[in-house]
Amino acid sequence: MKFGKGCHLHLIDGSAFIFRAYHALPPLTRRSDGLPIGAVAGFCNMLHRYVTDNSGPDAPTHAAVIFDKGSHTFRNDLYDLYKANRDAMPEDLRPQIPLTRTATEAFNIACEELEGFEADDIIATLACQARELGGRVTIISSDKDLMQLVGGGVEMLDAMKNTVIDVEGVEARFGVSPERVVDVQALAGDSVDNVPGAPGIGVKTAALLINEYGDLETLLDRAEEIKQPKRRQTLIEMRAQIELSKKLVQLDCNTPVDFTLDDLEVREYDPDVLLPFLAEMEFRTLSRRIAEHLNVEPPVISDAPIGDDSATPDAPDFDQATHDHISDAAGLQTWIDLIHHRGYVAVDTETTGLDEMTADLVGISLCVEPGHACYIPLRHKASAGSDLFASDELAEGQMPVDEALAMLKPVFEDPAVIKIGQNMKFDAKILARNGINVAPIDDTMLLSYAMHAGLHGHGMDALSERYLGHTPIPIKPLLGSGKSAITFDKVPVADAVRYASEDADITLRLWQAFKPNLHRAQVTTVYETLERPLVPVLAQMEMHGIKVDRDTLSRMSSAFAQKMAALEAEIHELAGETFNVGSPKQLGEILFDKLSLPGGKRGKAGAYTTSVTVLEELATEHDLPGRVLDWRALSKLKSTYTDALQTHINPETGRVHTSYSIAGANTGRLASTDPNLQNIPVRSEEGRRIREAFIAAPGNVLVSLDYSQIELRILAHMADIDELKQAFADGLDIHALTASEMFNVPMDEMTPDIRRQAKAINFGVIYGISGFGLARNLRIPRAEAQGFIDRYFERFPGIRAYMDKTKAFAKEHEFVQTLFGRKIHTPEINAKGPRAAFAYRAAINAPIQGTAADVIRRAMIRMPDAIEGLPAKMLLQVHDELLFEVAEDAVDEVVARARDVMESAPDPAVHLDVKLTVEAGQGPNWAAAH
Template structure:
């Protein structure tokens, strides 16, 4: 027998709406004692408290509940697998706060309701119907338009943001129809936020017009032939199924199976101890006091200082590593159990095993998963029987493996599920492998990137390093499994039991590292860096790398031959001049010829006791002697041939005809990317002969290469960071910055500037960025040290902000052990307090890192935003070379692409950082990279 009836007023709070509003309305607060993010929880509690204690007049609640979503998979996903598929992953600092909002609700003694497989909206619909049918009234606290279909007959909504009630007329204002036809309008108009398709080209306005004309969606679809506009008529006829599906998606289910009744939701007072205990635990000082006053209870004491125990976040007991506990998954039933575990938790560590290190050519051999420390498995897929001596048997799949496709079909929904976080170590690798098998892994977390964000500059971020350092565990080495040299085998030949121990352990380690690192991200104050500069770069780089750049083998091959001929001629000449034959490629032999045999000056021996013969030494000798000049010529050609025209050809992928570099996100301490296999960030450009190698980098027919590069980005950033008015003004006026510096330093009017004076100023400008020293500048400019020092002194005199910046930066590094970029990236400087020459290196690196690092952050931000900006253009981003982005674009879209990409690049710092100096991007285009640059 229910007590709920006439005179009762049920208030239903949409919990998710409260959480998101609280999250976005407040800065990212953290709990003082341990850095736990609690901003959203704080806002949520405040909103809840204000709502409960607020004056609702005649609409005061007699019954109250907060309704939450549960799980990501609902019956709507079964209807339409793309439902809510484009929803962005939950911000990482919000995720841990979700369970806390449930706890908060319970602490307030408010019923907290959720139901697996249903959205909060369905529960709200069910309760609203029940309450209305019982003769009571209902207030739904939300402004979500999806709930508007419920309004009417005593059911109203309340927009807590605008403090406004929404009734039937309010719904009509929004939709142009009354609540009973809202789903019809939504079915037609669709919803981009939830990915409800609707009818293309029809929005809310048109939809309302049609529904009002025909009376209902069903009527409209049945009589679609009568519509006058031909395009609209055709859409409705063609898209009927999609529209009907959309209606099923937007219609709320008012018959959810609830295990409680309206009576359970009766308003009740909170228990002071429970509520105050929770608030104190969250360390909400103001709110705790306010509520304690209201309840007439004493506010519990909240420690002011972070407790030392809390600083050293106690790690829960970890099971030891035990390879025998890892499961080898050999059939679908076993795999499904692991998948269920991943779904239950909302996360899973993933690692792939393949036949090689090149993601473009390596084949998938197996997959390992981990869900908890110690709970890991390996799924062998394409291991081969490696029976020695049996040439035919070696290609046969080993027994006891599930079919590759079956495993992928089972895993794909998990790997692509926006509600399940996929954790990996260097996920770009695994994501690229999976991409080749049609699986788009998302969302991801990456322990390598977590470490980079938190420990950049302290140590490497490979799994072995991290495992040893943070888990005190040495991973099973791969070497004994694969062997080395000629007898090395690929992973598919490794026996499955050995592979299981190795592979599952990798996933286990990754999961443990993630559980250790993830909560520390906030305490290290690098969450934003990780979330905006590291993690989102993974899919962007993966796409660039997979797309590759077209390289014309013919061009390289011709150049190789030409170089070989020239080198042969030079070599003969060199031997002639030396009076003997020797290996020109051996610096040791060159040194002996020059400094012993010919007794030339300037022979310095390195630590190996051999002469050093770098280019600058040979250049000095070359003014007087023929031999060193020819050796330099030979070396240049040798470099170009071996590193570029020869090696580059071997990197052309036979399937794509393109070269696919790999970018290392964590390779450089400053935040720069590094390019390997091959390195496409050091293709020659400074000499004419070298630059011609860029002619081999070409666009597909009908396309051009487009290069956009930041002009003087590091000097602009220096002007901003060190706050140099003269430099800022020069950039604002669009002056030649080196000429301006020269004019300022040497008192030469711009009109009388000579190339030599400008060259010196340029060297000083760069020297400043590198942590200038008199010695270094002297060597660079080939001038006496005293003179170089004079220049530097004058520079500091004219631009005193530079000195201050350098001193402040070093002081900061000494105090904190790191320096940071304008975007908050931290670069640790462990050697800064060292004694001896180490300290000098560390000081200069510390001065350089914020400048180089900020520039690196800027282009990272541009790259992360670029795919969206050029989405609708026939353009692809191919390469990044520190301050340059290279695109391949259809000829007729060049101007549009320049406009869009330049916009992103020049505005890349905004809105996180307001630079005093604007960023300028130059553009070039051509049939090849030489022309475009």
């Protein structure tokens, strides 16, 4: 039906529905897997009631649910504090938002949103259009910001109170007619949306003024006439702020919607769509109610919580498991139906290699219940028989890749289906390169990491062994090793089905074993806010990569090679014979046997130690050790950096794509591998020049933002040290302050050497200080170092108290925690002997290092939204630094937003007594940006 006179449009404020549903219900979770689902349940109940209430004679002819999209709108461009005082969305609500869209579609109601616009603006646009065409409009919302739209056939309906808000209602609320509501709001401001308005003027006064002068513009033009001096002054002085406020509250009736009112015609819902959705969500009461209403059988919803202890014994042994080989669309469709019915699926991708940026997808395995898995081979090569050369022909029994991916894409992207993987970042990147953005996800590796960090590794083999008592089929016999190793596409399909299916089966069983325990271990929030959301963020960073200039590296390599050759000749001359300078064993024999230099300590393998500290000592005795040190420095730079980095430049992108391991470091830090971009030289002048090879694309610059002294700030907060907190608040040099306190030297008489010693002590504290360690670091007698430590604890007794408290906690619980609740297990803390001393120092360090790691993780997770729409990409993380590639003209904006995200990263979960500060730099390359 064409929209026009006699038509009636309903516009439902989706966000209002969601928040009302969220707060009205307790935090319900889906029984089978613990997915938070309360808001979706409430939302569906509200939609259902809406549909039943609106089927009578006054039923709407057109209807739509309107949602907000994106956190940044044109109002933020006008005023950066707009809605800035809003609390962040609750963590358990976030994953439910896409499900409310799906729910709306399942009820077959039009569901509209527009990037960069608030729902209110879309509602305004549609209401204006409908009014022009002579139709009636009912806005289902009680939001006062929408009241400006009332009149001329437009009404509002407060669905909760079931009251209609018409022109009289608006006048009662604002004291003016609807078209003047924006004027009143502009003056009165709004604390909820953080609209400033005019200070000291509320709704009552505003209405009075508007009614007297007619409208806001006239009022402001004639402000001089106002009798009350204070009011007059405010209106004159705050004119700009008031006019800005009006722009903020004025809804936009011209949003560029890409649909028409005709598209919103009311449609009956399809029970075959709605009931399966409700079944997936496991809404028992609602699906029964709707089924009864429709006079059909209600869907069957299993009562068994997965991962329940009672469910585990039912799982068949691995050798009894069924492995389906999927070779056609019909077979795959059966599995897709199974997945939709379940609402979750374990996924594993098989590829030609471990480098996600170059590896090709070979096949996909799926599992929906223990013991029942399948493998979809896609790119296996035909066996070439006795021919030595591999065949390019595809093996039999494979469906076309494109067809399989097209069928799987909707499932893998379906917000109502959880995709479970072991190290999902790998699979997500492979799938992303095949056009599939897998979401939402769960990751067994990260579940284990959240629960077991410090207890053991989190690789699949170790987890399967430990928690399932099953040794997975090893990959080695299938691929071979060394020169004769083959890639997975050459593995016979029958073998691949067994191997790959089992991996998905194991993953699903691990998930069922872990998921219910997450809550018991009280690390649900850690997993949901610090682990899982990081996966897509890191995947994006890794896929984007950083541009590295091969020529720069290559020139440096040649220069290093020349210098090394010269040094090598000198070294051989000094030694009186040629030997391998790179061999510590041979070097040791030259130094201590042939030249009989003093020292000559042996390491645990019985060879002489020739480390930097040893060689530096010897450098006073002989010329040779110094030359070796120079040679080693160059050798390190050449082999690890200027040579190796070149091999990591991706030929397709011309960029280097590292891989971050999320569950590698026990403390919560990330680790970077293949290549490690977290240890690119910076401390030596010569090494730092390697960073000149890391460059921005044309028209861009690299921008580096790093936390200043984050670990010491966290220590000051956690140990609650007033002097340190005050020093950070005052922006003092923290090492100089420590030195001043300890050695009674006034700050303005500080010498670099005293400050250096204090700095070493500050770091020592973070590391779980010992007299021996500090002595070695400062190269002072052990007794003197111990004296420093004693004095430090005398001066800062709170630090000693914190360390004692941490140690006692660790001994009692065998774990320590970060401020955000991350647990780091310290099983050896109660061991006998030196291992306990190690565990003790690690226990002191872990909460500090781990809290800093949590902070930057939170910043990284929020960053994509914060810089959305700007020409900027987050490229690298180096523990306390984030590196971005930014279009030249957007640098200031990106720095402002990224800094804000980083500095406020602990909020609202944790309030630090010490503020975090971030330093920024920019330049054409990483050396210049840092």
